[in-house]
Amino acid sequence: xxGGTKTTIALCKLITSEHxxxxxxxxxxxxxxxxxxxxxxxxxxxxxxxxxxxxxLAVLIRHSLVQWxxxxxxxxxxxxxxxxxxxxxxARFIAWVREGKNEICEMMVxxxxxxxxxxxxxxxxxxxSRCMDxxxxxxxxxxxxxxxxxxxxxxxxxxxxxVEKVNPPPVTEDLEPSAPVMAADLPLLWRVSVVKLHRGLxxxxxxxxxxxxxxxxxxxxLEVMLQLVxxxxxxxxxxxxxxxxxxxxxVSVSQVQITQALAERGIPVERLKLxxxxxxxxxxxxxxxxxxxxxxxxxxVVDFHAAFNTLALHLIxxxxxxxxxxxxxxxxxxxxxxxxxxxxxIETVALLAxxxxxxxxxxxxxxxxxxxAEIPKVGADYAPSRTLYFFSVDxxxxxxxxxxxxxxxxxxMMTRRQHEIRLKQQLLxxxxxxxxxxxxxxxxxxxxxxxxxxxxLMGDNERxxxxxxxxxxxxxxxxxxxxxxxxxxxxxxxxxxxRIAVF
Numbered sequence: 001x002x003g004g005t006k007t008t009i010a011l012c013k014l015i016t017s018e019h020x021x022x023x024x025x026x027x028x029x030x031x032x033x034x035x036x037x038x039x040x041x042x043x044x045x046x047x048x049x050x051x052x053x054x055x056x057l058a059v060l061i062r063h064s065l066v067q068w069x070x071x072x073x074x075x076x077x078x079x080x081x082x083x084x085x086x087x088x089x090x091a092r093f094i095a096w097v098r099e100g101k102n103e104i105c106e107m108m109v110x111x112x113x114x115x116x117x118x119x120x121x122x123x124x125x126x127x128x129s130r131c132m133d134x135x136x137x138x139x140x141x142x143x144x145x146x147x148x149x150x151x152x153x154x155x156x157x158x159x160x161x162x163v164e165k166v167n168p169p170p171v172t173e174d175l176e177p178s179a180p181v182m183a184a185d186l187p188l189l190w191r192v193s194v195v196k197l198h199r200g201l202x203x204x205x206x207x208x209x210x211x212x213x214x215x216x217x218x219x220x221x222l223e224v225m226l227q228l229v230x231x232x233x234x235x236x237x238x239x240x241x242x243x244x245x246x247x248x249x250x251v252s253v254s255q256v257q258i259t260q261a262l263a264e265r266g267i268p269v270e271r272l273k274l275x276x277x278x279x280x281x282x283x284x285x286x287x288x289x290x291x292x293x294x295x296x297x298x299x300x301v302v303d304f305h306a307a308f309n310t311l312a313l314h315l316i317x318x319x320x321x322x323x324x325x326x327x328x329x330x331x332x333x334x335x336x337x338x339x340x341x342x343x344x345x346i347e348t349v350a351l352l353a354x355x356x357x358x359x360x361x362x363x364x365x366x367x368x369x370x371x372x373a374e375i376p377k378v379g380a381d382y383a384p385s386r387t388l389y390f391f392s393v394d395x396x397x398x399x400x401x402x403x404x405x406x407x408x409x410x411x412x413m414m415t416r417r418q419h420e421i422r423l424k425q426q427l428l429x430x431x432x433x434x435x436x437x438x439x440x441x442x443x444x445x446x447x448x449x450x451x452x453x454x455x456x457l458m459g460d461n462e463r464x465x466x467x468x469x470x471x472x473x474x475x476x477x478x479x480x481x482x483x484x485x486x487x488x489x490x491x492x493x494x495x496x497x498x499r500i501a502v503f
Contacts, residue, residue, distance in 0.1 A: 007404050009033065011411040012084045018414065019087060020059055023048055027056035031066065031079035038074040063116035064191060086194055088410060089484050091477075093197045096204065097162070104131065104153045109162065109192055117166045117191040124150050164193045199230075205489055206302070209311045210281070210288055217269065218277055222288065224261050225302060228253045248305040248496070249290070255297030286310040305496055309395075312493040315486060316398055320369060327352060328360045332393065335370060340390040361391060368401045369393075396497055399490045406487040410480055417476050424469045427462060434458055 009032045017025035030046035031037060037045060043053045057077060060066040065084050068077050090113050098106040107127045112118060118126075127150050128143065135141050157163040166189035203226045211219025229250040255278060262269050269277075278300060281289035287306030293299030313336075321329045327350075334349045335341055341349075347357045364370045373390045376382050421428070438454050458466075 005404065005407075007407045007411070008081055008085070011407050011414075012079075012081055014411055014414045015084055015087055016060075016065075018418070020056075023052050024056040024059055027053055028060060028065065028079050028084070031077060032081060036076045036078045038071075038076055040074070042077065059116075064194070083194065085407075086198070088480065089201070089488065091481060092201060092484065093192075096197065096200050100200070101157075102153070104150055105157060105162070107131070108150070108154060108157060109197075112163065112190065112192045117189040119187040119189055120154065121187065123190065124154060158190070161193055161196045163190050164196075165189070166191050201488060202492060205311065205485075205492070206288065206304075206307055209286075209307065213286060214277075214280065214284075217273075218281065220267060221258070221262075221269070221274070221277055222281070222302070224265065224267070225253055225258060225289070225300070226250075228257055228261055229302060248303070250302040250304065252292045252299040252301045254295065254299050257296070258300075259297075308489070308493040308496055311489055312399055313395065315489060316395070316402060319402055320364070323367075324360065324364060327356060328364060331357060331360050332364065332369065335391050336393045336395075339392040340373060341392075342388065342390060346391065365391070369398055371397065396494055399494050403487060403490050403494070406483050406490070409483050410487070413476050413480050413483075417473060420469060420472055420476075424465070427465060427469070430462070431458060431466060 009029060012032055013025055013029045016028045020028075026046045026048055027042065030042055034041075034045055039050075039053060039057070042057075043050055046053065048056070057066060060079070061068065064080070066077050066079050068075050070076075093113065094106055094110050097109045104127065107130050108123060111123055111126055111130075124147060128147050131146055131150070132141070132143065154163070203223070206226065207219045207223045210222045232251050232253065255275065258278070259271065259274060262274070275297075278289070278291075278298065282291040282300060287303050287310060290301050290303045290306075291298060292301045317329060317332070320332050330350050330352070331346060334346050338345070338349065343354070343358060343361060346361070347354050350357060361370065365372055371392050371394050373392065374382060375388045375390065377386045377388060381387075434454060434457055438451050441451060441454065
């Protein structure tokens with residue numbers, strides 16, 4: 001998936017500029033704007049020196065943001081916009097690994113996300129060093145034992161598909177000398193499997209939806225079902241964790257399997273309560289779970305398409321309610337339930353005045369939340385008095401509209417964050433100098449009184465400014481994470497509806 005809308009390209013430019021610098025951003029945007037390019041074409045389009053293009057491509061390929069292919073005209077490069085946008089949710093990836101695994105696994109994933117890829121020999125000492133730095137004073141830890149534990153966790157991440165090999169490009173004679181080629185005898189590189197992490201967020205979105213609708217026990221039940229589904233798929237095909245396209249429904253799991261899995265995980269659920277929960281999920285209109293057979297106490301499948309359709313509609317309704325008000329939401333629900341309705345029919349069902357209905361209909365139509373079909377009563381005469389107007393909802397179109405708004409919001413927040421940092425740059429530099437000086441004096445064995453004198457170099461007003469700045473950045477980061485949750489849900493819904501790569 002390369003290129004994209006203007007909003008997508010603008011956000012990709014901000015992300016690459018913030019993470020890799022201006023020159024690398026220029027190279028990346030040139031690829032997004034013009035599609036697949038050779039090295040020489042890219043140099044002309046980006047107006048960057050040959051050396052800078054090579055270095056930028058090496059960085060982007062290392063982080064899996066650009067893919068390349070051999071061609072008779074030379075090596076051709078393509079930027080992957082979906083990979084660039086996924087960098088916004090790195091914090092969510094790390095949090096999910098921390099909750100599901102442990103702190104060591106979290107550090108390894110963070111290191112690999114930060115550097116793009118790394119050898120095992122470089123990764124393990126780096127994580128070991130971070131672990132040693134986090135050890136409390138006075139606590140004695142054997143470094144050899146710690147290294148062994150980190151290696152064990154690394155192998156577990158590889159085995160479970162969180163970390164995957166980087167396939168090096170083959171060394172061929174027609175490959176340009178300037179292309180970032182890895183020789184065959186170089187050590188094996190590893191990277192985080194973004195597909196695996198996205199699959200985890202995909203499952204978490206489903207369990208959160210069930211939990212908010214039916215309660216925490218039902219959410220835990222669906223989580224166990226999804227784990228069983230993943231285990232079953234892994235047994236049938238070990239390569240399943242690399243799939244980027246999700247089927248519309250999962251493989252079936254039986255009530256007996258679910259009961260055993262709950263017992264193995266130490267989740268106490270009585271047999272009758274479990275049967276009741278499964279029946280509730282299967283009979284609910286949301287369609288998260290569907291019964292597919294009666295064998296082994298009942299066979300159940302998770303209906304991914306129906307579930308994400310329910311979640312997407314709920315989110316779109318929330319957007320309409322916030323943006324246009326409750327009356328517009330009522331009108332939207334009527335049109336959604338009865339597509340291709342005329343204005344007078346909508347007035348009757350919604351129990352609203354004709355003037356209000358007309359105003360709200362055309363406001364939502366203008367903003368793209370409704371679609372209008374014009375059908376002439378006679379021939380091709382589209383005069384207003386002789387034309388029928390039917391309103392409908394194209395859910396995918398509305399989802400794409402909200403996605404575009406989300407991308408714009410993320411771009412605005414990143415711009416605002418950069419603006420805030422520029423305004424307080426001098427204060428941040430001063431605070432950094434003071435902290436470095438304190439660390440240096442602490443290393444020399446200076447007492448607390450001398451350290452307090454150094455801290456006093458930062459005035460009270462400056463400290464308040466620094467605290468206020470940190471609070472603003474925190475709010476921006478939290479808002480960015482919240483919007484990314486909306487973005488991920490809608491992107492998954494649209495991609496699944498189109499049967500293209502979900503991740």
